[in-house]
Amino acid sequence: MKIKGFLKDVTGAKRVTAARLDAFAKASSHIEKVDPIAEVVKEWHPGRLEVVVTDVRPASKTAVTVRFERTDGKKMPFFYAGQYLVLDLKIGDAVVSRPYSISSAPCEGRQEPGFAEITVRRSKGDGFVADFINERVRPGDVFTAQVGCGQFYYEPLRDAKHVVALAGGVGITPFAAMAKEVAHGTLDMDLTILYGSVSSDDIVMKEELDAIQSDRVRIVHVLSGDEPGWEGEKGFLTADLIKKYSADDTTYFICGPQAMYTFLREELKKLDIPARRVRFEVFGQAKDITKFPGYPVELKDETFKMTVRRGIHEDVIDAKATESIVTALERAAIRIDTGCRSGECGFCRTKVISGSVYVCPENDGRRAADKDFGYVHACAAYPTSDLTIKIPIE
Ligand SMILES: Cc1cc2nc3c(=O)[nH]c(=O)nc-3n(C[C@H](O)[C@H](O)[C@H](O)COP(=O)(O)OP(=O)(O)OC[C@H]3O[C@@H](n4cnc5c(N)ncnc54)[C@H](O)[C@@H]3O)c2cc1C
Ligand code: FES
Known part of the structure; x- marks a missing residue:
């Protein structure tokens, strides 16, 4: 029986080989230059793109939202809510680039024409790029950008269904993208954003965010300054406040200024939260x-x-x-x-x-x-x- 099976294999292989040789003989001599897999990869991850500014609007008294579309009219490449883009600029003689979290939702990037927005806060006097964007960027300006960088996004296999986002200042931007994506129904999580600002004037994207609150997206403004008439949460994002808005199983996403990270590391320690449940966005170059x-x-x-x-x-x-x-x-x-x-x-x-x-x-x-x-x-x-x-x- 063994020998018979072996012979069957040999004759089978002979048949396949003959069929292959026949297919080769009939094949066209034209060499297909387009690799369909490479084309798909290029569409989703095209590297550096040329983009044009199609809208600039205020996002608070101290920040603007800038919308970019591709100059070739195509959709934006794939990105996750929470990722950033790297914008290249020429300012005077300097050729610089800066990362900015994408504050629009990925689903808005996949429309035709798709867009990606960034929301940039002006500096307190030493901002080379931030001030340029706030003061000088106008619709029609063309830049290059790499869209969809970084690891700061929700991953259902790793993260809990309930997410508490701890945001400070302009660190709200990746959470704005997540909130919009949840509201659109293309991201399945329950999101509570604890958003710390000094005063209500400093809150970035307030109207936009408040408009998409639902039973799945909750935004809690927390003011650290003394503001007469403010009835919301006050102070810093302390362990007590974080506990108040947490579920039994919660993943914490943190984005804000460097000082806030140092503070929150200690607060989260008090709550005994395992490291696998905490995700930090990187904060850029050291200030001093x-x-x-x-x-x-x-x-x-x-x-x-x-x-x-x-x-x-x-x-x-x-x-x-x-x-x-x-x-x-x-x-x-x-x-x-x-x-x-x-x-x-x-x-x-x-x-x-x-x-x-x-x-x-x-x-x-x-x-x-x-x-x-x-x-x-x-x-x-x-x-x-x-x-x-x-x-x-x-
Ligand atoms: C992942 C990530 C996401 C971010 N997302 C956002 C966001 O959503 N919104 C936001 O507002 N910010 C965001 N930032 C911060 C942003 O990248 C910039 O750091 C911020 O806008 C300030 O840029 P700036 O150039 O004004 O100041 P800085 O980045 O602090 O740069 C100032 C520095 O520029 C250099 N400089 C000064 N003059 C010159 C010159 N002539 N030529 C070359 N260099 C010079 C000097 O070293 C100076 O110290 C993000 C940062 C990271 C890392
Ligand atoms: S730009 Fe990412 S390591 Fe330097």
């Missing part, structure tokens, strides 16, 4: 690097010479001790890929050939091998001597 442990404060006023190698090109530029390597490159109009600007994504991975740098410990997202072989994430590395670096050719 001199405040971080181990920073050589005696160098803070120094400007070093940085030699930048790109293929056969070599430039020598100034690099301040208090600014990241990315900022030094951008000031000198040398393009380097960036995403999170928080040391996390690795887009700005750079080889330090000689010289020394300080790496911000809070933002050191490098792999162990990269540390051993002298690579840094340029958004989190600060020169502490003259140095030579090698960056990829754009």
